[in-house]
Amino acid sequence: MVCEKCEKKLAKVIVPDKWKEGASNTTEGGGRKINENKLLSKKHRWTPYGQTKCTICKQQVHQDAKYCHTCAYSKGVCAMCGKQVLDTKFYKQSNV
Template sequence: MVCGKCEKKLGKVIVPDKWKEGASNTTEGGGRKINENKLLSKKKRWSPYGSTLTKCMICKQQVHQEGKYCHTCAYSKGVCAMCGKQVLDTKIYKQSNV
């Protein structure tokens, strides 16, 4: 759950590229090179154990993108996961503490 301002800051989702529409896994159109050494040409990737790990302020769980709260805690409190701004009124919701 993210507010309108923080929606622009969201990172891209890691999904496979569409086939032959600017995909990096094809040989046509400047994509993948034939007989290329992938260890030498590897770009900087996201590392789950990197130094930029952030933790949720409530449950101390790892947060995958920049922010203060994990998605579970942000939804249960009704706040933006990135900035902490109140987004949703949760007074009438029946939610458990589990």
């Protein structure tokens, strides 16, 4: 659950590289180096579950967010910025 402002941040493409134009799997255009040692060259590797954690339950979050999905829905706030999105005053929710 995110607000309208943060929806624009989620619209990014996962793989922005075009084929043969700076792609990492080609030798043309500075992509892949020949006879490269992969153990030495992997400095900035992408991890699907990064270092960000939910501020309430300390669970790992898969995007640049402050809250996980369950905590954001139970509080009624945007998961990325923390802005109040939904009024949960009359909702019947459990702590499970």
